[in-house]
Amino acid sequence: xxxxxxxxxxxxxxxxxxxxxxxxxxxxxxxxxxxxxxxxxxxxxxxxxxxxxxxxxxxxxxxxxxxxxxxxxxxxxxxxxxxxxxxxxxxxxxxxxxxxxxxxxxxxxxxxxxxxxxxxxxxxxxxxxxxxxxxxxxxxxxxxxxxxxxxxxxxxxxxxxxxxxxxxxxxxxxxxxxxxxxxxxxxxxxxxxxxxxxxxxxxxxxxxxxxxxxxxxxxxxxxxxxxxxxxxxxxxxxxxxxxxxxxxxxxxxxxxxxxxxxxxxxxxxxxxxxxxxxxxxxxxxxxxxxxxxxxxxxxxxxxxxxxxxxxxxxxxxxxxxxxxxxxxxxxxxxxxxxxxxxxxxxxxxxxxxxxxxxxxxxxxxxxxxxxxxxxxxxxxxxxxxxxxxxxxxxxxxxxxxxxxxxxxxxxxxxxxxxxxxxxxxxxxxxxxxxxxxxxxxxxxxxxxxxxxxxxxxxxxxxxxxxxxxxxxxxxxxxxxxxxxxxxxxxxxxxxxxxxxxxxxxxxxxxxxxxxxxxxxxxxxxxxxxxxxxxxxxxxxxxxxxxxxxxxxxxxxxxxxxxxxxxxxxxxxxxxxxxxxxxxxxxxxxxxxxxxxxxxxxxxxxxxxxxxxxxxxxxxxxxxxxxxxxxxxxxxxxxxxxxxxxxxxxxxxxxxxxxxxxxxxxxxxxxxxxxxxxxxxxxxxxxxxxxxxxxxxxxxxxxxxxxxxxxxxxxxxxxxxxxxxxxxxxxxxxxxxxxxxxxxxxxxxxxxxxxxxxxxxxxxxxxxxxxxxxxxxxxxxxxxxxxxxxxxxxxxxxxxxxxxxxxxxxxxxxxxxxxxxxxxxxxxx
Numbered sequence: 001x002x003x004x005x006x007x008x009x010x011x012x013x014x015x016x017x018x019x020x021x022x023x024x025x026x027x028x029x030x031x032x033x034x035x036x037x038x039x040x041x042x043x044x045x046x047x048x049x050x051x052x053x054x055x056x057x058x059x060x061x062x063x064x065x066x067x068x069x070x071x072x073x074x075x076x077x078x079x080x081x082x083x084x085x086x087x088x089x090x091x092x093x094x095x096x097x098x099x100x101x102x103x104x105x106x107x108x109x110x111x112x113x114x115x116x117x118x119x120x121x122x123x124x125x126x127x128x129x130x131x132x133x134x135x136x137x138x139x140x141x142x143x144x145x146x147x148x149x150x151x152x153x154x155x156x157x158x159x160x161x162x163x164x165x166x167x168x169x170x171x172x173x174x175x176x177x178x179x180x181x182x183x184x185x186x187x188x189x190x191x192x193x194x195x196x197x198x199x200x201x202x203x204x205x206x207x208x209x210x211x212x213x214x215x216x217x218x219x220x221x222x223x224x225x226x227x228x229x230x231x232x233x234x235x236x237x238x239x240x241x242x243x244x245x246x247x248x249x250x251x252x253x254x255x256x257x258x259x260x261x262x263x264x265x266x267x268x269x270x271x272x273x274x275x276x277x278x279x280x281x282x283x284x285x286x287x288x289x290x291x292x293x294x295x296x297x298x299x300x301x302x303x304x305x306x307x308x309x310x311x312x313x314x315x316x317x318x319x320x321x322x323x324x325x326x327x328x329x330x331x332x333x334x335x336x337x338x339x340x341x342x343x344x345x346x347x348x349x350x351x352x353x354x355x356x357x358x359x360x361x362x363x364x365x366x367x368x369x370x371x372x373x374x375x376x377x378x379x380x381x382x383x384x385x386x387x388x389x390x391x392x393x394x395x396x397x398x399x400x401x402x403x404x405x406x407x408x409x410x411x412x413x414x415x416x417x418x419x420x421x422x423x424x425x426x427x428x429x430x431x432x433x434x435x436x437x438x439x440x441x442x443x444x445x446x447x448x449x450x451x452x453x454x455x456x457x458x459x460x461x462x463x464x465x466x467x468x469x470x471x472x473x474x475x476x477x478x479x480x481x482x483x484x485x486x487x488x489x490x491x492x493x494x495x496x497x498x499x500x501x502x503x504x505x506x507x508x509x510x511x512x513x514x515x516x517x518x519x520x521x522x523x524x525x526x527x528x529x530x531x532x533x534x535x536x537x538x539x540x541x542x543x544x545x546x547x548x549x550x551x552x553x554x555x556x557x558x559x560x561x562x563x564x565x566x567x568x569x570x571x572x573x574x575x576x577x578x579x580x581x582x583x584x585x586x587x588x589x590x591x592x593x594x595x596x597x598x599x600x601x602x603x604x605x606x607x608x609x610x611x612x613x614x615x616x617x618x619x620x621x622x623x624x625x626x627x628x629x630x631x632x633x634x635x636x637x638x639x640x641x642x643x644x645x646x647x648x649x650x651x652x653x654x655x656x657x658x659x660x661x662x663x664x665x666x667x668x669x670x671x672x673x674x675x676x677x678x679x680x681x682x683x684x685x686x687x688x689x690x691x692x693x694x695x696x697x698x699x700x701x702x703x704x705x706x707x708x709x710x711x712x713x714x715x716x717x718x719x720x721x722x723x724x725x726x727x728x729x730x731x732x733x734x735x736x737x738x739x740x741x742x743x744x745x746x747x748x749x750x751x752x753x754x755x756x757x758x759x760x761x762x763x764x765x766x767x768x769x770x771x772x773x774x775x776x777x778x779x780x781x782x783x784x785x786x787x788x789x790x791x792x793x794x795x796x797x798x799x800x801x802x803x804x805x806x807x808x809x810x811x812x813x814x815x816x817x818x819x820x821x822x823x824x825x826x827x828x
Contacts, residue, residue: 119385139175180317195342428519511613729825
């Protein structure tokens with residue numbers, strides 16, 4: 001057999017550094033109770049006392065109580081407290097706080113650049129596990145006594161097919177290195193960390209101490225791995241001679257549902273020959289990159305390469321008998337391949353219901369874009385964080401059989417540049433804002449002008465206290481202000497003023513979810529909100545900002561679906577803001593809201609669910625209309641989309657709704673909305689397994705919103721519909737960092753194709769080239785932003801040669817669950 005897998009071995013002297021990150025766990029019988037914004041501490045204490053719990057601590061500025069309860073009584077106490085939503089916002093078990101998961105293994109920080117490059121710290125932060133996933137290591141054997149591997153090794157099931165013996169002991173060290181990359185024990189204060197800390201490693205020896213072995217031994221090894229239940233089979237060997245026997249064995253494993261991962265080959269700088277089994281159909285062939293993301297010189301440049309992973313000077317476990325100590329670094333595509341095998345194990349542990357092809361699609365579509373075009377990169381650079389997040393979100397992997405992101409069509413003509421923005425100032429008003437626990441608030445600012453400018457923030461508290469803050473904005477920039485640093489532990493509204501056209505969004509993160517909203521451009525005396533519910537699990541708040549020097553009287557009318565109404569009045573202090581807890585006023589499953597004031601004000605609505613861990617928000621609409629558009633609807637598995645319509649007038653509204661899909665199909669539904677009422681339409685049965693935009697036409701002025709819920713209803717996003725398409729849109733917020741998966745929905749409601757250009761403005765560094773594509777007549781398309789603006793906070797400017805509607809949706813995953821934020825674009 002030809003030389004199997006030439007690798008570069010280099011022993012390194014490894015020093016010890018320690019990272020202590022985990023904090024002591026809290027008692028499992030401790031609860032945290034958070035009051036509502038208007039909740040009375042004395043009333044809360046009475047409820048707590050009646051529940052039988054005991055207050056052991058009070059965090060007064062945030063109105064949070066820490067309770068001690070019997071472990072077997074915790075569920076009853078939480079249920080009792082949660083039933084009093086007018087006082088208690090959340091009652092939850094106290095967990096432990098863990099820093100971003102950076103393992104404390106002694107050699108991790110100094111030497112394991114490879115794991116940081118593929119996003120393992122962010123992936124570990126989402127707590128994936130592969131405890132029940134078997135990964136077979138077909139190699140020179142594995143050091144069965146290595147302390148960093150032993151707990152994960154299936155030693156009793158391991159086998160040596162060279163000597164036909166049940167002892168897969170390594171006698172070279174390569175197999176031990178591969179096993180360590182896949183599954184060395186992590187966070188154990190010692191040695192190195194693997195990708196999947198609790199995976200089941202099946203050690204199989206099919207190569208000798210020289211890294212060679214007959215085809216028959218590898219064939220037997222593959223069959224044994226498949227029959228033993230391996231979900232992932234990692235093969236380090238390569239050969240330039242085709243073997244029908246080897247291909248038959250690989251096909252046998254694939255037929256049993258296994259995913260076969262193989263080294264792409266190490267002669268890319270010599271003869272760049274085709275290597276097997278990497279070139280067999282269905283095998284995930286892995287090339288190697290160095291720390292600078294450049295292809296290793298030895299890595300094969302072949303079309304069969306699926307993706308690349310770190311493969312130069314990678315530290316891992318070692319067989320001490322090789323004379324390099326217990327840990328050493330190695331290089332080769334056979335060192336890159338186990339990164340993919342470990343990632344596949346994590347994905348399968350997370351979603352055991354998926355097929356091997358689904359795991360492959362998730363790995364390939366989440367890969368980072370290569371720095372340069374080269375077929376040696378395949379689909380790109382392995383990004384485990386993004387792959388884990390995509391499956392945690394419940395979004396089907398994006399493949400040819402998927403129903404999520406659609407390939408964009410080539411542009412048929414250049415989009416003409418829009419005229420310069422007017423030389424005039426802007427003001428943005430935000431009624432919602434809180435940096436009290438658990439909220440984290442930031443503002444994204446997009447300055448598309450060729451001149452620098454200053455953003456003048458004015459934070460306004462409920463009592464009317466004003467806090468100014470100025471922020472410099474570079475020309476053609478995207479900037480972020482972390483409001484928690486300026487207004488810690490506060491509730492506030494915000495007014496942002498600029499001398500040039502600047503676009504602003506506010507994002508709030510909490511629990512496992514978050515929400516984003518642009519500001520209102522100007523105050524108004526009347527506002528409308530089509531969504532609202534005051535029955536569990538929902539808690540609805542209406543936020544009022546009075547930017548005037550005099551008190552403002554506000555009248556609120558809540559419109560039920562049967563046409564009945566509830567009226568409520570409020571007084572808002574001069575230059576003040578007020579939060580109205582609708583759940584404390586009345587109980588109904590669905591309502592719309594009309595807010596009128598004797599002076600111009602600004603209104604938002606925030607809705608929270610899943611015990612306050614999920615939520616969405618939108619700024620209100622100031623003027624009803626007869627036509628409305630929303631770009632991002634989804635009826636794929638796990639997603640529920642609702643269309644909410646508010647009719648504030650005295651005449652019934654006859655409404656036609658068009659669902660415009662990604663393949664150009666249009667589904668039409670008619671609705672009837674009573675006077676002074678709202679109607680809600682669950683859209684999934686009408687447009688199944690699709691992504692789509694929405695157009696609403698009515699014979700009476702109405703208001704429309706679209707809400708999307710996912711992750712079993714624990715996460716969601718919402719947007720007020722827009723009254724008209726436009727040829728230019730601005731989206732200040734957006735991120736592709738960590739687990740964020742940003743998508744841009746583009747709706748073309750025209751009867752002919754439209755050419756579109758997306759310009760990126762990352763917060764740091766130079767912008768990537770714009771993306772240009774076309775959208776078919778009467779259709780919607782969704783573009784994945786991550787490959788074009790990698791690991792960046794990024795603003796978007798979207799222009800088109802005909803009016804379109806755009807919306808950004810950013811999905812993300814946290815250790816406690818999933819979340820998303822969204823915003824419809826802003827026009828000039």
